[in-house]
Amino acid sequence: MPRSYHRTGKYVLLGVSTLPARPGTISGMRPPERDTPSGRSTDHGNAAPTADVRDMFDRIAGVYDPMNLVISAFQEPRWRRVAVELAGVRPGDRVLDVATGTGKVAAALFDRVQPGGTVLGVDISPRMISIATRRFGDRRGIEFVVGDVLALPTEDRSFDAATIAFGMRNLPHYRRGFEEMARSVRVGGRVVCLEIARPRSLLARLLQTWFDRIVPLLGRVAGHGAAYGYLVRSVKGYPRPERIAEIMREAGLVDVTWHGMSGGIVTLHVGTVGGEAVTTAWGPRPSRG
Numbered sequence: 155m156p157r158s159y160h161r162t163g164k165y166v167l168l169g170v171s172t173l174p175a176r177p178g179t180i181s182g183m184r185p186p187e188r189d190t191p192s193g194r195s196t197d198h199g200n201a202a203p204t205a206d207v208r209d210m211f212d213r214i215a216g217v218y219d220p221m222n223l224v225i226s227a228f229q230e231p232r233w234r235r236v237a238v239e240l241a242g243v244r245p246g247d248r249v250l251d252v253a254t255g256t257g258k259v260a261a262a263l264f265d266r267v268q269p270g271g272t273v274l275g276v277d278i279s280p281r282m283i284s285i286a287t288r289r290f291g292d293r294r295g296i297e298f299v300v301g302d303v304l305a306l307p308t309e310d311r312s313f314d315a316a317t318i319a320f321g322m323r324n325l326p327h328y329r330r331g332f333e334e335m336a337r338s339v340r341v342g343g344r345v346v347c348l349e350i351a352r353p354r355s356l357l358a359r360l361l362q363t364w365f366d367r368i369v370p371l372l373g374r375v376a377g378h379g380a381a382y383g384y385l386v387r388s389v390k391g392y393p394r395p396e397r398i399a400e401i402m403r404e405a406g407l408v409d410v411t412w413h414g415m416s417g418g419i420v421t422l423h424v425g426t427v428g429g430e431a432v433t434t435a436w437g438p439r440p441s442r443g
């Protein structure tokens with residue numbers, strides 16, 4: 155059974171339980187596909203309510219990994235590897251992976267910080283967290299908890315780095331997501347964001363057209379056509395890399411860089427936590443310690 159983190163000390167209690175209860179879910183029954191959120195990304199965040207996004211990822215958790223491999227033409231392990239490398243973590247470090255899904259990035263980070271390091275994976279979907287825990291939870295020093303990126307169950311400055319892979323475009327407020335990650339990381343630590351992008355080159359745009367057509371089709375074959383339609387919509391309105399870099403700076407990150415991979419289909423942003431006080435878009439935030 156996945157847990158919301160509530161141990162005192164390292165992290166603090168999370169308010170996921172404040173989300174509305176899942177409508178019409180009876181154990182063992184799949185809610186209807188028509189509940190899938192529109193999910194169109196905008197300049198500042200995804201239009202879908204977090205609870206709808208959570209329910210959708212709960213529904214597709216079982217097919218998520220194999221679908222990802224096929225959709226990415228088996229490129230996603232390489233993308234993740236580069237993201238983990240750019241987190242710049244070392245043995246003994248503490249790392250946070252948010253929107254962790256089935257925990258693959260968290261597990262790769264964990265290998266990097268051995269001996270002695272720890273990783274916390276946070277995701278809004280209890281089913282994703284269940285799978286991550288089942289797969290990697292037996293490693294001492296890795297932990298998976300249910301939580302919202304916009305209200306992370308972490309103390310200020312308590313990690314050496316934070317990562318998010320293919321999660322940012324699902325958040326209703328990108329800046330708040332980056333702020334929460336930046337708040338959780340010590341000054342000088344890195345925040346890394348790997349995300350699908352809208353490429354500009356002709357070849358990449360052709361690939362993107364393939365993606366737009368094939369993804370909902372594959373989703374239908376897997377029994378989740380609507381959810382994979384959401385995936386396409388969420389990529390469409392996602393801001394250009396320059397704008398994401400700007401949002402990261404607004405969130406208090408410095409030395410922000412990015413580069414595209416696979417012809418610009420995915421973008422990797424890296425920022426460093428600056429020395430400013432811990433703040434949010436709504437003003438200074440009281441320390442959670």
Ligand SMILES: C[S@@+](CC[C@H](N)C(=O)[O-])C[C@H]1O[C@@H](n2cnc3c(N)ncnc32)[C@H](O)[C@@H]1O
Nearest residue numbers: 211253254255277278279302303319320321324
């Ligand atoms: C496309 S998956 C990426 C999972 C994983 N990082 C990977 O690389 O495979 C997006 C994940 O973001 C999670 N998510 C969406 N909104 C979230 C939120 N507000 N807080 C935490 N997790 C969220 C979903 O439950 C889902 O597991």
